[in-house]
Amino acid sequence: MPAKKKASFEEDLAQLEQTVARLEQGEMELDESLAAYAQAAKLLASCYSTLQKAQEKIEEVALGEDTNGL
Template identity: 50%
Template sequence: MSEEGTTQRPVEEMSFEEAMAELEQIVARLEQGQVPLEESIAIYERGEKLKQRCEALLREAEARIEKITLNAEGRPEGTEPLDVPEE
Protein backbone atom coordinates (compact mmCIF):
# COMPACT_ATOMS: atom_id res chain seq x y z
CA MET A 1 0.00 0.00 0.00
CA SER A 2 1.18 3.53 -0.62
CA GLU A 3 2.87 5.37 2.17
CA GLU A 4 1.25 8.48 3.56
CA GLY A 5 1.99 11.52 1.40
CA THR A 6 2.23 9.61 -1.88
CA THR A 7 -0.43 9.46 -4.53
CA GLN A 8 -2.55 6.30 -4.41
CA ARG A 9 -3.55 4.65 -7.64
CA PRO A 10 -7.24 5.17 -8.47
CA VAL A 11 -9.24 2.08 -7.48
CA GLU A 12 -11.11 2.13 -10.81
CA GLU A 13 -7.83 1.46 -12.66
CA MET A 14 -6.74 -1.50 -10.53
CA SER A 15 -6.84 -5.12 -11.58
CA PHE A 16 -8.54 -7.66 -9.33
CA GLU A 17 -5.17 -8.87 -8.04
CA GLU A 18 -3.93 -5.36 -7.28
CA ALA A 19 -7.12 -4.39 -5.48
CA MET A 20 -7.16 -7.62 -3.47
CA ALA A 21 -3.50 -7.23 -2.44
CA GLU A 22 -4.07 -3.69 -1.21
CA LEU A 23 -7.27 -4.72 0.56
CA GLU A 24 -5.36 -7.47 2.38
CA GLN A 25 -2.75 -4.92 3.48
CA ILE A 26 -5.46 -2.62 4.80
CA VAL A 27 -7.10 -5.44 6.77
CA ALA A 28 -3.74 -6.39 8.27
CA ARG A 29 -3.04 -2.80 9.34
CA LEU A 30 -6.48 -2.40 10.90
CA GLU A 31 -6.19 -5.74 12.71
CA GLN A 32 -2.90 -4.64 14.28
CA GLY A 33 -4.71 -1.76 15.96
CA GLN A 34 -1.70 0.55 15.65
CA VAL A 35 -3.27 3.02 13.19
CA PRO A 36 -4.51 6.39 14.49
CA LEU A 37 -8.29 6.89 14.35
CA GLU A 38 -8.36 9.37 11.44
CA GLU A 39 -6.06 7.19 9.34
CA SER A 40 -8.11 4.11 10.26
CA ILE A 41 -11.24 5.79 8.92
CA ALA A 42 -9.48 6.83 5.69
CA ILE A 43 -8.01 3.39 4.98
CA TYR A 44 -11.30 1.70 5.91
CA GLU A 45 -13.08 3.87 3.32
CA ARG A 46 -10.46 2.96 0.69
CA GLY A 47 -10.83 -0.67 1.69
CA GLU A 48 -14.57 -0.46 1.04
CA LYS A 49 -13.90 0.93 -2.46
CA LEU A 50 -11.38 -1.85 -3.10
CA LYS A 51 -13.91 -4.46 -1.96
CA GLN A 52 -16.53 -3.03 -4.32
CA ARG A 53 -14.00 -3.07 -7.18
CA CYS A 54 -13.16 -6.73 -6.53
CA GLU A 55 -16.85 -7.67 -6.40
CA ALA A 56 -17.56 -5.83 -9.67
CA LEU A 57 -14.65 -7.53 -11.43
CA LEU A 58 -15.81 -10.93 -10.16
CA ARG A 59 -19.35 -10.29 -11.43
CA GLU A 60 -17.94 -9.37 -14.85
CA ALA A 61 -15.85 -12.54 -14.94
CA GLU A 62 -18.83 -14.71 -13.92
CA ALA A 63 -20.93 -13.18 -16.68
CA ARG A 64 -18.33 -14.22 -19.25
CA ILE A 65 -18.09 -17.81 -18.09
CA GLU A 66 -20.07 -20.25 -20.19
CA LYS A 67 -21.05 -23.81 -19.57
CA ILE A 68 -20.91 -26.50 -22.22
CA THR A 69 -24.23 -28.00 -23.27
CA LEU A 70 -24.42 -31.68 -24.19
CA ASN A 71 -26.63 -33.31 -26.78
CA ALA A 72 -28.65 -36.52 -26.22
CA GLU A 73 -25.55 -38.65 -26.89
CA GLY A 74 -23.59 -36.77 -24.24
CA ARG A 75 -21.43 -34.94 -26.76
CA PRO A 76 -20.74 -31.21 -26.52
CA GLU A 77 -23.01 -29.27 -28.87
CA GLY A 78 -22.54 -25.68 -27.81
CA THR A 79 -22.39 -23.29 -24.93
CA GLU A 80 -24.83 -21.18 -22.98
CA PRO A 81 -24.38 -18.54 -20.29
CA LEU A 82 -23.61 -19.87 -16.86
CA ASP A 83 -26.55 -19.55 -14.45
CA VAL A 84 -25.26 -17.24 -11.76
CA PRO A 85 -27.43 -17.09 -8.63
CA GLU A 86 -28.63 -13.58 -7.91
CA GLU A 87 -27.93 -12.00 -4.55
Protein backbone atom coordinates in the same frame (compact mmCIF):
# COMPACT_ATOMS: atom_id res chain seq x y z
CA MET B 1 -1.64 14.11 -18.33
CA PRO B 2 -2.32 10.43 -19.17
CA ALA B 3 -5.29 8.69 -17.60
CA LYS B 4 -4.58 6.52 -14.57
CA LYS B 5 -4.52 2.82 -15.45
CA LYS B 6 -7.20 0.79 -13.66
CA ALA B 7 -5.68 -1.64 -11.21
CA SER B 8 -6.07 -5.33 -11.91
CA PHE B 9 -8.14 -7.61 -9.69
CA GLU B 10 -4.95 -9.04 -8.22
CA GLU B 11 -3.57 -5.58 -7.43
CA ASP B 12 -6.84 -4.51 -5.79
CA LEU B 13 -6.98 -7.72 -3.77
CA ALA B 14 -3.39 -7.34 -2.59
CA GLN B 15 -4.05 -3.73 -1.57
CA LEU B 16 -7.23 -4.80 0.23
CA GLU B 17 -5.33 -7.48 2.15
CA GLN B 18 -2.64 -4.98 3.16
CA THR B 19 -5.21 -2.44 4.29
CA VAL B 20 -7.12 -5.00 6.33
CA ALA B 21 -3.88 -6.16 7.96
CA ARG B 22 -3.06 -2.56 8.92
CA LEU B 23 -6.55 -2.11 10.36
CA GLU B 24 -6.31 -5.34 12.33
CA GLN B 25 -3.06 -4.19 13.96
CA GLY B 26 -5.03 -1.38 15.60
CA GLU B 27 -2.07 0.99 15.69
CA MET B 28 -3.51 3.80 13.51
CA GLU B 29 -5.09 7.03 14.69
CA LEU B 30 -8.87 7.22 14.34
CA ASP B 31 -8.80 9.47 11.27
CA GLU B 32 -6.26 7.22 9.56
CA SER B 33 -8.33 4.14 10.44
CA LEU B 34 -11.46 5.71 8.96
CA ALA B 35 -9.62 6.60 5.75
CA ALA B 36 -8.20 3.08 5.53
CA TYR B 37 -11.65 1.59 6.11
CA ALA B 38 -13.12 3.75 3.34
CA GLN B 39 -10.32 2.65 1.00
CA ALA B 40 -10.91 -1.00 1.92
CA ALA B 41 -14.62 -0.64 1.19
CA LYS B 42 -13.87 0.75 -2.29
CA LEU B 43 -11.37 -2.01 -2.99
CA LEU B 44 -13.84 -4.66 -1.82
CA ALA B 45 -16.54 -3.25 -4.09
CA SER B 46 -14.11 -3.25 -7.03
CA CYS B 47 -13.07 -6.86 -6.38
CA TYR B 48 -16.67 -7.98 -5.99
CA SER B 49 -17.66 -6.27 -9.24
CA THR B 50 -14.80 -7.93 -11.10
CA LEU B 51 -15.78 -11.34 -9.72
CA GLN B 52 -19.43 -10.79 -10.69
CA LYS B 53 -18.40 -9.93 -14.27
CA ALA B 54 -16.18 -13.00 -14.43
CA GLN B 55 -19.02 -15.21 -13.18
CA GLU B 56 -21.36 -13.77 -15.83
CA LYS B 57 -18.80 -14.50 -18.57
CA ILE B 58 -18.34 -18.05 -17.33
CA GLU B 59 -22.10 -18.60 -17.35
CA GLU B 60 -22.34 -17.17 -20.89
CA VAL B 61 -19.62 -19.52 -22.09
CA ALA B 62 -21.20 -22.50 -20.35
CA LEU B 63 -24.62 -21.74 -21.82
CA GLY B 64 -23.10 -21.15 -25.24
CA GLU B 65 -21.33 -24.50 -25.17
CA ASP B 66 -24.49 -26.26 -24.01
CA THR B 67 -26.60 -24.85 -26.86
CA ASN B 68 -23.90 -25.57 -29.46
CA GLY B 69 -23.65 -29.18 -28.37
CA LEU B 70 -27.33 -29.95 -29.05
